[in-house]
Amino acid sequence: MQDASQGLPDAPDTVAEAMTRIDSLIETAPKRLRQSAVFTRRHLHLIAVSTVSEMARLAEVAPSAYMRFCQALGFSGYSEMQAVFRAQFTTFRPDYDTRLAALRTDFADDADSLLSDFAESGHKSLLSLNNSVASGQMARAAKMLAGANFIHVIGLRRAFAVAANMVYLLNKLDLAALQHTGIGSLDTPLNIRPDDVIFAITFAPFSQETVSLSQAGAANGARLIGLTDSESCPLSEFAELMLIARENEVGGFRALNAAITLSTALAVAAAAARQRD
Known part of the structure; x- marks a missing residue:
């Protein structure tokens, strides 16, 4: 199987560039890479404050699979990707048109599924408070x-x-x-x-x-x-x-x-x- 990172240029310099590559992986990557991409796209803010093991657990993939996802984006590993997101964490948020576009792709305007995902997201937020x-x-x-x-x-x-x-x-x-x-x-x-x-x-x-x-x-x-x-x-x-x-x-x-x-x-x-x- 062709490696998902083949043909990619050097590591992204900005969060926006990394997001573009994540979107590409959602469309073309094998199952585990796509699973990592979908989770990461929905939870970009976690990258700056989470370890690779935490991201892999939340994405429900092995840490090695999540590392392959980072490399497919052009990064040498998770630390390099995290550095990019940390550098822009306090200033970067996707605009609302971008967020709505992502929702239409992921949920196909299914309001019931959207409610379920927000409920699950809220549950995870509450569980994280003790930590x-x-x-x-x-x-x-x-x-x-x-x-x-x-x-x-x-x-x-x-x-x-x-x-x-x-x-x-x-x-x-x-x-x-x-x-x-x-x-x-x-x-x-x-x-x-x-x-x-x-x-x-x-x-x-x-x-x-x-x-x-x-x-x-x-x-x-x-x-x-x-x-x-x-x-x-x-x-x-x-x-x-x-x-x-x-x-x-x-x-x-x-x-x-x-x-x-x-x-x-x-x-x-x-x-x-x-x-x-």
């Missing part, structure tokens, strides 16, 4: 929120829904909290004081507005908890505590299962901690 949140981090974050004079929740763009849910719960649980939305450019770090805690949420590619306001609030003396999906999040430079919630994706689309579950659990834990104290 991404280190032991003791939730208790420490809950204690910080419980001891705050006021909680400032900052989450814009895709993180907006997580922030809104968090503030709703905190207020219902008698913990004073405010959501910073950026409406009318009224958010100001002058409102954030040393006895306050900031709960900032941003996912790759990161919201500069969220980072800037959080940094200014931290400079005023407030303590900062960050929620993100990547260790490379710029909040980590001045946050006291970082929580990681990674989302599986379907055709480039990510729901907020892990992030909303984590923030909901944290709000309840903070209320319980305040009640104990």
